[in-house]
Structure formats: structure tokens, C-alpha cells
Amino acid sequence: MQLIDGKAVADRIKQEIAQEVETICNAGGKRPHLAAVLVGHDGGSETYVAHKVKACEQCGFKSTLVRYESDVTEDELLRKVDELNNDPDIDGFIVQLPLPKHISEQKVIEAIDYRKDVDGFHPVNVGRMSIGLPCFVSATPAGIMELLARYEIETKGKHCVVLGRSNIVGKPVATLMMQKAYPGNATVTVCHSATPNIKEICRTADIIIAALGSPEFVTADMVKEGAVIIDVGTTRVPDASKKSGFKLTGDVKFDEVAPRCSFITPVPGGVGPMTIVSLMRNTLLAGKKAIYR
Amino acid sequence: MQLIDGKAVADRIKQEIAQEVETICNAGGKRPHLAAVLVGHDGGSETYVAHKVKACEQCGFKSTLVRYESDVTEDELLRKVDELNNDPDIDGFIVQLPLPKHISEQKVIEAIDYRKDVDGFHPVNVGRMSIGLPCFVSATPAGIMELLARYEIETKGKHCVVLGRSNIVGKPVATLMMQKAYPGNATVTVCHSATPNIKEICRTADIIIAALGSPEFVTADMVKEGAVIIDVGTTRVPDASKKSGFKLTGDVKFDEVAPRCSFITPVPGGVGPMTIVSLMRNTLLAGKKAIYR
Numbered sequence: 001m002q003l004i005d006g007k008a009v010a011d012r013i014k015q016e017i018a019q020e021v022e023t024i025c026n027a028g029g030k031r032p033h034l035a036a037v038l039v040g041h042d043g044g045s046e047t048y049v050a051h052k053v054k055a056c057e058q059c060g061f062k063s064t065l066v067r068y069e070s071d072v073t074e075d076e077l078l079r080k081v082d083e084l085n086n087d088p089d090i091d092g093f094i095v096q097l098p099l100p101k102h103i104s105e106q107k108v109i110e111a112i113d114y115r116k117d118v119d120g121f122h123p124v125n126v127g128r129m130s131i132g133l134p135c136f137v138s139a140t141p142a143g144i145m146e147l148l149a150r151y152e153i154e155t156k157g158k159h160c161v162v163l164g165r166s167n168i169v170g171k172p173v174a175t176l177m178m179q180k181a182y183p184g185n186a187t188v189t190v191c192h193s194a195t196p197n198i199k200e201i202c203r204t205a206d207i208i209i210a211a212l213g214s215p216e217f218v219t220a221d222m223v224k225e226g227a228v229i230i231d232v233g234t235t236r237v238p239d240a241s242k243k244s245g246f247k248l249t250g251d252v253k254f255d256e257v258a259p260r261c262s263f264i265t266p267v268p269g270g271v272g273p274m275t276i277v278s279l280m281r282n283t284l285l286a287g288k289k290a291i292y293r
Numbered sequence: 294m295q296l297i298d299g300k301a302v303a304d305r306i307k308q309e310i311a312q313e314v315e316t317i318c319n320a321g322g323k324r325p326h327l328a329a330v331l332v333g334h335d336g337g338s339e340t341y342v343a344h345k346v347k348a349c350e351q352c353g354f355k356s357t358l359v360r361y362e363s364d365v366t367e368d369e370l371l372r373k374v375d376e377l378n379n380d381p382d383i384d385g386f387i388v389q390l391p392l393p394k395h396i397s398e399q400k401v402i403e404a405i406d407y408r409k410d411v412d413g414f415h416p417v418n419v420g421r422m423s424i425g426l427p428c429f430v431s432a433t434p435a436g437i438m439e440l441l442a443r444y445e446i447e448t449k450g451k452h453c454v455v456l457g458r459s460n461i462v463g464k465p466v467a468t469l470m471m472q473k474a475y476p477g478n479a480t481v482t483v484c485h486s487a488t489p490n491i492k493e494i495c496r497t498a499d500i501i502i503a504a505l506g507s508p509e510f511v512t513a514d515m516v517k518e519g520a521v522i523i524d525v526g527t528t529r530v531p532d533a534s535k536k537s538g539f540k541l542t543g544d545v546k547f548d549e550v551a552p553r554c555s556f557i558t559p560v561p562g563g564v565g566p567m568t569i570v571s572l573m574r575n576t577l578l579a580g581k582k583a584i585y586r
Contacts, residue, residue, distance in 0.1 A: 106426070122420070123416070123417045123419075123420030123421045123424065123426070124416045124417055124420060125420065126416075126419075126420035126421075126423050126424060127415070127416030127417060127418070127419035127420030127421070127423065128416045128419075128420070130419050130420065130423050130460070130464060130465075130468075131416065131419060131460050132460070133399070133416070156487050157487045157488060157489045165471050165472070165473075167423070167424050167425070171423060171468065171471070172423075174467075174483075175423075175464065175468075178458050178464070178483050178485065179458070180458075180485075180486075180487070185485075185487045186487075187482065187483065187484050187485070187487075187488040187490075187494065188482065188483050189480065189481065189482040189483075190467075190471050190480065190481050190482075191480050192471065192473075192478075192480070193473075194449050194450045194473070194478045194479075194480075195450060195480040196450045197480075201480065
């Protein structure tokens with residue numbers, strides 16, 4: 001069994017990006033600039049955004065954090081989106097989700113210029129990804145593909161079972177895994193809450209991508225000997241022994257599943273660190289205008 | 294075994310649309326107007342466009358056919374797209390594919406205002422469909438869903454195997470079949486040219502949607518007793534006994550597969566007639582501004 005060290009890969013990629021940024025800047029090019037809009041004080045969102053700002057520093061990017069209290073109006077937020085769309089110094093920006101209930105997330109996402117949508121949530125980027133055109137691929141699916149590639153995991157003709165059909169993980173990663181490319185070219189099955197025989201289907205999988213958000217759902221009896229396990233789950237499970245009061249728990253019962261696998265991602269330290277790095281890579285692509293314009 | 298009569302369903306839907314159009318017009322509303330752009334004289338394209346124009350008449354739509362010789366330049370075609378985008382009388386339009394090699398199909402598709410893209414090929418519509426937002430769903434996947442619905446075929450929790458991963462059928466129909474809706478909510482497996490064990494996977498399917506374009510690929514030994522078979526294949530196979538010189542052949546070996554099925558679509562007369570009706574329905578939606586604006 002080989003542990004997929006997402007943190008190590010993420011660190012390496014950040015170094016690669018930082019080197020490229022220095023090369024660009026030394027040649028008189030523009031330093032990539034990411035803006036993040038954070039509404040309110042949700043603990044998870046604060047942490048994510050802080051990690052993103054820190055990753056920008058590590059990559060040599062300029063970063064701007066725009067903060068609003070949770071009573072900001074939708075109009076005010078949309079005006080800021082418009083301002084960022086039109087700010088030539090901003091290469092890409094994100095609006096950290098979730099947003100307060102009185103603001104339509106979909107409206108905000110669609111208001112972002114797709115050419116600056118480094119989160120890859122705008123319908124134009126989702127659609128282009130589905131068709132197989134150059135685009136900003138959203139962070140988690142892109143991070144998973146990168147891990148498979150860095151560990152040179154064979155995917156062609158393999159049976160990849162995706163657990164979960166969310167818009168941000170299950171559906172896009174299924175699309176990427178079926179496309180005629182590496183990583184990809186796999187036979188893909190998507191299971192979800194309405195699938196009656198998930199255990200049975202998982203047992204036929206060469207690769208399982210678990211993105212249900214259901215702690216320790218995947219148990220040893222569901223995993224074929226030698227399977228590859230990508231665990232996207234990150235549920236906060238109460239844990240009095242931790243300073244934070246919770247433990248990040250994956251969708252896979254790691255201790256019993258790991259011995260059966262050829263490759264497995266841990267939680268934390270697997271897919272998680274890769275998502276931020278995917279955002280950094282998209283920001284670099286935006287800065288280089290490598291995809292649009 | 295019940296034959297799914299796509300032609301009969303299509304005729305019924307055209308009548309339903311025609312009735313709604315009359316109600317709209319009687320109330321002083323605008324008659325839906327579809328334009329079709331046809332480049333060159335490809336036999337298949339001529340036939341499809343003629344069918345579409347005829348279907349417009351049956352639905353009570355206004356239709357406009359714009360013809361170009363195959364030496365039209367990309368610029369000229371893009372100017373026409375722009376003109377149709379800005380023509381307030383045109384509710385929706387299509388550019389019949391394929392286009393001559395010197396014209397970029399993708400560029401033309403993306404030039405179409407997504408609010409008039411009744412073929413549903415623009416990235417905005419593809420992306421919105423993937424996310425599950427209101428949009429123009431492309432004709433073949435929409436037609437398949439409509440057939441499943443009209444025959445009240447159970448899909449929730451069923452294993453749906455999609456053969457083929459094309460942008461216009463395989464990928465979108467897989468996305469629709471997995472969404473939490475009826476028809477849909479199925480466990481979906483997408484197989485393709487790199488799948489080593491298609492036969493074995495098909496034998497586990499409750500529903501097979503065959504869209505490989507490989508004549509008579511699906512044989513009786515691949516089909517579970519009681520399965521539902523949707524045959525999207527329409528390959529022209531030479532046949533001297535036909536006036537046209539060819540026979541439209543599906544992806545399913547109908548004679549041997551049909552006796553095993555609970556439901557099956559014939560070719561021709563199954564999915565085919567539904568695709569044009571889906572285009573009509575999108576045009577009606579465009580005319581009513583039911584999705585955009």
C-alpha cells in the first residue's frame with residue numbers, strides 16, 4: 001500500500017508555480033493577482049480563505065482579501081463582483097461559499113466574468129469542461145486528477161466508481177475520469193443516495209472516489225484487493241481530545257481499508273491540500289491568459 | 294415486450310405544442326420563430342433540416358431557412374450568427390452540423406447567443422444542464438428523457454449503462470440520468486471504446502442507452518431479461534433493396550434483443566423522431582422566454 005501524500009505534492013507544485021512566477025516577473029511580466037471575497041465569519045470559510053491567502057504568498061502571487069459582514073446586500077456584493085471583473089490588475093477572484101441565505105449564490109457565481117472564474121463554478125467553465133475544452137476546472141476535481149497523474153496511477157479501461165453526484169466534486173470528476181485523456185479514459189459509475197447496491201458496485205471498482213460527505217462510509221468489505229482509494233470527505237466530527245474540538249473525518253474507514261489498497265489518500269493531507277493548489281494553478285493560468293483572451 | 298413508439302409520441306407532442314402556440318397567438322402573443330442555417334448540400338443535413346422545417350409547420354411556428362454554399366467563409370457565417378442573435382423576431386436558431394472543414398464548429402457554436410441556442414450546444418447551456426439549472430437541453434438527451442417519462446419507465450435506483458461518451462449524447466444523457474429527478478436518479482455507468490468488459494457491464498444493466506454509432510453492437514447475450522433498451526444509433530448501412538441505397542441501422546441487434554426486453558426503441562421510429570420534437574419544444578420555450586430573460 002502506498003500513501004498518496006497530497007501535502008507533499010501540493011508543496012512541490014507550489015514551488016513549481018513560485019519558480020514560474022519568478023521567471024515571468026524577471027522577464028518583466030505581471031505578477032498574478034488573486035482576490036478573495038469573504039462574507040461573514042463562518043469558521044470553515046475563515047480557515048479556507050486564510051489558507052488561500054497564505055498559498056498566494058508561497059506562490060509569489062499578489063492577493064487581496066475583500067471582507068463583508070454577513071448583512072451585506074446582494075446588490076452590494078454584485079457591485080463588488082462587477083468592480084473585480086473590470087479591474088485589470090485582478091487576474092482571477094473567488095467569492096468564498098457558502099453565502100448568507102439572503103444572497104443567491106448562483107446569481108453571484110454567474111455574475112463573475114468566466115475569464116476570471118478561477119473557482120471554475122461559472123456555467124461557461126462547467127460546460128467547457130464537460131465538452132473537453134480548455135477552461136478553469138474546479139479545484140477538487142482538478143486536484144484529484146493531479147494526484148492520479150503525479151503517482152502515475154493507471155486509469156485507462158479501469159472501473160472508476162464515484163460516490164456522490166455533487167456539482168463541485170462527483171459530477172465533474174466523473175466527467176474528467178471518462179474523457180479520452182490521461183488521467184481518464186476509465187469506465188465510470190456514479191453512485192449516490194438512490195443507489196441500492198453501493199457495496200456491491202464498490203467491490204467491482206479499481207478506483208473509488210468517495211465524495212459523499214458521509215464519515216467512514218467506505219469499509220474494508222467494499223474494497224477490492226489492490227484498489228485505488230481517493231477520499232474527498234472532510235466532515236468535522238466532534239472530538240474532545242482535539243484543541244479545535246473536532247476531527248476532520250474522511251468518507252473512508254482508513255485503518256481497515258488502507259491495507260487492501262494499492263494507493264490511498266489520507267484525511268487530512270490527501271485531496272485537501274490539492275484543492276488550494278488547483279486554485280493557485282488556475283490563478284497562474286489566468287495571469288498568463290493561457291485559457292482566455 | 295413493449296415497443297417504444299417514438300413517432301407516435303413525437304406526433305402527440307407536436308400536437309400539444311401546436312395547441313399551445315394557437316393559445317398564445319389567440320391571446321395576442323408572438324408566434325415562435327426558428328431559423329436554421331444550412332451550409333452546403335450534405336445529404337443527411339438536407340434531410341434533417343427539411344424535417345425540422347416541416348416540424349415547424351406542424352407546430353405552428355414560423356421558420357426561416359438560411360442557405361450558404363460550402364465555400365462560405367467563417368467570417369460570413371459568424372456575421373449571420375450575429376445578425377440572428379440581434380434579430381428580435383428570431384426566438385431561436387440552429388446552425389446545422391457538420392460544417393465544412395475550414396469553419397470552426399466550436400467558434401460558431403460559441404458565437405450563438407445562448408438564449409437563442411435551441412440546440413443546447415453552447416457551453417452555458419451544457420454547463421447549466423450539468424449543474425441542474427433551467428436551460429436548453431440538447432435534442433437527443435431531452436428526447437430520450439421524454440420517452441422514458443411518457444412510458445412511465447421506473448429509473449430511480451436502476452442501473453443505467455450508457456454506451457458512448459460523445460458531447461451530444463453519451464455525456465449529457467449520463468448527467469441527466471444521475472440527477473435527482475424523474476426521469477433520473479439512476480446509478481449510471483458510462484462505457485466507451487476503452488472499456489474492456491462492456492458485455493459484462495451491460496448484463497448488469499436495468500436500462501441500456503446505446504449511443505456508440507456501431508451497428509448492431511448490442512446483442513442478446515449482453516442484455517438482462519426485462520431490461521429497457523434505448524437505441525440512439527442511426528448508421529447508414531448500404532442496402533441495395535432500399536430506394537435510398539442504405540438502411541438506417543441502430544446500435545442494437547433488434548430482432549434478437551427485443552424478446553428479452555421490457556421496453557425497446559426501434560430504429561427508425563424510436564429516438565430519432567424525438568430529437569426534432571425536442572428542438573421544437575426548446576423553440577417554444579425560447580418563444581415564451583421561459584428559460585432566459
